[in-house]
Amino acid sequence: EVQLVESGGGLVQPGGSLRLSCAASGFTFSNFWMYWVRQAPGSGLEWVANINQDGGEKYYVDSVKGRFTISRDNAKNSLYLQMNRLRAEDTAVYYCARISGPFRKYYFDYWGQGTLVTVSS
Amino acid sequence: QSVLTQPPSVSGAPGQRVTISCTGSSSNIGAGYDVHWYQQVPGTVPKLLIYGNNNRPSGVPDRFSGSKSGTSASLAITGLQAEDEADYYCQSYDSSLSGSVFGGGTKLTVL
Numbered sequence A: 001e002v003q004l005v006e007s008g009g010g011l012v013q014p015g016g017s018l019r020l021s022c023a024a025s026g027f028t029f030s031n032f033w034m035y036w037v038r039q040a041p042g043s044g045l046e047w048v049a050n051i052n053q054d055g056g057e058k059y060y061v062d063s064v065k066g067r068f069t070i071s072r073d074n075a076k077n078s079l080y081l082q083m084n085r086l087r088a089e090d091t092a093v094y095y096c097a098r099i100s101g102p103f104r105k106y107y108f109d110y111w112g113q114g115t116l117v118t119v120s121s
Numbered sequence B: 001q002s003v004l005t006q007p008p009s010v011s012g013a014p015g016q017r018v019t020i021s022c023t024g025s026s027s028n029i030g031a032g033y034d035v036h037w038y039q040q041v042p043g044t045v046p047k048l049l050i051y052g053n054n055n056r057p058s059g060v061p062d063r064f065s066g067s068k069s070g071t072s073a074s075l076a077i078t079g080l081q082a083e084d085e086a087d088y089y090c091q092s093y094d095s096s097l098s099g100s101v102f103g104g105g106t107k108l109t110v111l
Helices: none
Strands: A003-007 A010-012 A018-025 A034-039 A045-051 A058-060 A068-073 A078-083 A092-100 A107-111 A115-119 B009-012 B018-023 B036-040 B047-050 B064-069 B072-077 B086-094 B099-102 B106-110
Touching: A003 A092, A018 A034, A018 A092, A018 A115, A034 A078, A034 A107, A034 B099, A045 A068, A045 A078, A045 A092, A045 B099, A058 A068, A107 B036, A107 B047, B009 B018, B018 B086, B018 B106, B047 B064, B072 B086
Parallel strands: A010 A115, B009 B106
Antiparallel strands: A003 A018, A018 A078, A034 A045, A034 A092, A045 A058, A068 A078, A092 A107, A092 A115, B018 B072, B036 B047, B036 B086, B064 B072, B086 B099, B086 B106
């Protein structure tokens, strides 16, 4: 059974940092692109960052470029999101998600339960 | 503002048919990239409903169907049931962003 379990969320002051983790199991982690998707309270879904199978390709939504870093450790079946210089507008539930399907036609077939990040003083 | 545009809300009575539209542009839906749909009951994780424009994962009732034409796509739900009340999101790939994009979501109310 595919499982994605996020951790690392919490309350942080503006300008602070957090590192999210996602532990994957039930599939060959190193074979899949992985994503972080977030959902602000009462809002829709937003792609944050993605990373290819070996970590050599990474892409970010403009609003987090230069502040967030996505990474993975295939030996540990884990995905990470280092979030620096956090802002109030980064407050959201952050989901780790696996994609499946053809290149550029992929979809999110498995999601973690999410971890809440609250940026507030 | 989301890259893909959906109506904020739709409603229908039990047994009726409703459709939810999703409008994109030449860098996403119009470029030929597939559209996928997710259902999210408030407080829960999004669930894949339709993939590859019109395919249902195992376990999704055939009351749900998808279509795509040009720069737009639609999700149709027939035989509305109370349990269908949820938020629905479309998703595609955007070549100008090198990542996935979502619609803003549509809240379905079953009257």
